[in-house]
Amino acid sequence: MSQCFDENWWPLPPVNVQSLTHSDQTGLCDIGKVEKNVALRGKATQSDRYDSDFGAAYNAIDGNRESDYAAGSCAVTEQQTNPWWRVDLLNTYIVTSITVTNRRDCCPERLDGAEIHVGSSLINNGDDNPVVAVLPHIPAGRSLTINFSSRVQGRYVSVVLPGTGRLLTICEVEVYGYYAPTGENLALQGKATQSSLHGTEIAYNAIDGNRGTDWSTCSHTKANLNPWCAVISSIPPGFTQGFDCNGMDGRYVTIVIPARTEYLHVCEVEVYGSVLD
Known part of the structure; x- marks a missing residue:
């Protein structure tokens, strides 16, 4: 049975509430209003792919929160400077929340301090888009949901791990929202x-x-x-x-x-x- 509990973790100003949940598939926690995970419609890419049969960028938007790397549902980069992962949502959305699932079987600290960028620019691989949250430590195999109280809008959602000799591992990124107004x-x-x-x-x-x-x-x-x-x-x-x-x-x-x-x-x-x- 999954559990929900609040943590006193506060990223950047646009972020209002975060909740931490188990990522098992036997009963996910209710996080409020049900909206569609628009990342499932997108296309994912990353700075580099770890040299193995697993680790493709797509794995982080396959709709599966499985967090064991060997199960083949996580995205992993090579060890490098400022590794990044990005999903193109294919349309501009108002993003209301983002859920990130960390790896369970190894090295959960690798994701510490990762920045989430949301915007509509591909300059510098999307790294120049606004930073809407900085991830705290997410325990192994857990999912962190970030709810936005201020307007967050864009076509691209990037996860960037700043620093040298970093290796980025993400097992699932869920992006919830709705089409941005066209005027x-x-x-x-x-x-x-x-x-x-x-x-x-x-x-x-x-x-x-x-x-x-x-x-x-x-x-x-x-x-x-x-x-x-x-x-x-x-x-x-x-x-x-x-x-x-x-x-x-x-x-x-x-x-x-x-x-x-x-x-x-x-x-x-x-x-x-x-x-x-």
Whole structure:
């Protein structure tokens, strides 16, 4: 049976919480919201490969936390200066957490002090991307999860072991997150509806890409009741106001005037976010 417990280990400022778990396959610890391991879709490479039948970079993103080197599921470099391992996620993601599994059968201290870089540059093999965490000592065969409270975004996740005569061994790297926003107004691709129609001001007018505030470019209901998504206190006539939804997931965006009979006028609704899997 696996166990979970917190450790007072704090890497760099973006890191909020870390949890240490056993890496056996008989019952992994619940680490909160379930998100997909996007590293499984990626392509891995490393500075060099240890001269053996094992140790390929891909082994660290094969979805297997097996931490015995002889089982063939760990990535290992040659002994060198600043060895590195990197996964190309093939798209830009907002990274919410990273889990690293250390080797069980030998030399767990080799991973001590490894830096995790996340970004979208391949300059200096990705080493120039921001450092988002520095690994403490991870006991043999254990997995360390790093949760990010600040925005961490990028296409490449690198593990770099600074120093001379270092040998990098990683048995699994899991990267959890979601596609980064593109800046595209997703509402333009949607379909609009409303509780009722007043005159000719149809629901579609509020997602036609036109911020014009004359009644002919707005949607307009009859006097109805209820629901809400964002509470709008007061927006002056002809003005635009934005709301930060803090990463809410959903398919439907609804604007409602609650608890009173009222006409609802909306001239444009723009929705920005990420396409979820």
